[in-house]
Amino acid sequence: MSMMRSISEEAVAWGAPTDEQWRAVCNCDNEADGSFWYAVKTTGIFCRPSCKSRTPKRDHTAVFGSPSEALKAGFRACKRCQPDAAMQPSEAWIDGLIRYIRVHLQEDLSLAALAEVGCSSPWHLHRSFKRQTGLTPQQFVRRERMRLATELLSRSDAPVADIGRQVAMPGAAHFIAMFRRELGCTPAEYRKQIKAIQAGKEKIADE
Numbered sequence: 001m002s003m004m005r006s007i008s009e010e011a012v013a014w015g016a017p018t019d020e021q022w023r024a025v026c027n028c029d030n031e032a033d034g035s036f037w038y039a040v041k042t043t044g045i046f047c048r049p050s051c052k053s054r055t056p057k058r059d060h061t062a063v064f065g066s067p068s069e070a071l072k073a074g075f076r077a078c079k080r081c082q083p084d085a086a087m088q089p090s091e092a093w094i095d096g097l098i099r100y101i102r103v104h105l106q107e108d109l110s111l112a113a114l115a116e117v118g119c120s121s122p123w124h125l126h127r128s129f130k131r132q133t134g135l136t137p138q139q140f141v142r143r144e145r146m147r148l149a150t151e152l153l154s155r156s157d158a159p160v161a162d163i164g165r166q167v168a169m170p171g172a173a174h175f176i177a178m179f180r181r182e183l184g185c186t187p188a189e190y191r192k193q194i195k196a197i198q199a200g201k202e203k204i205a206d207e
Contacts, residue, residue, distance in 0.1 A: 017063045024049040030115060034124040036063045037083050039075045046070035048119065051081035085119050093118065094132045101141055105148055106168050109141045146182045153191045160187045
């Protein structure tokens with residue numbers, strides 16, 4: 001039996017890709033992720049629009065509104081783009097991204113980069129992240145980078161510029177401005193305050 005014939009009888013419900021959807025597939029457009037999923041009838045595999053696999057023939061392609069529809073029709077999820085990953089509970093998905101952010105604070109954490117990590121569209125990620133955390137992804141990234149910066153300032157005497165580079169802000173002026181905006185003081189002022197507090201605690205302990 002051919003692959004095409006082995007697919008479920010529900011194939012009658014398949015929809016042919018629109019011109020816009022087909023352009024998204026051909027361009028591996030991650031902006032289209034989450035809006036539809038496409039399946040290849042000759043392989044029995046379904047993918048996200050952004051999948052980097054070889055572009056199939058258009059007349060062999062069908063689109064679905066969700067991963068569950070594609071699975072129900074008998075298609076298997078692509079191992080490369082993992083189109084069924086978004087079926088996990090939203091809370092677990094966002095929690096996974098939060099863990100990723102905290103471990104990779106020195107790397108590119110733009111919305112586009114996070115969307116690629118989360119196998120989602122930037123729009124869907126932004127909406128889901130804010131709904132769960134109350135913050136946009138970029139607000140959360142800034143908060144976590146400032147948290148790390150305060151830790152580094154508290155436990156080391158590294159120059160402020162070096163601290164900025166360790167939180168992915170290589171421009172000292174930009175780092176200082178961002179730190180002041182988030183915490184109300186400059187990195188140098190924060191370090192001075194922390195050292196004064198620590199010195200006070202040590203003096204009390206010695207008495």
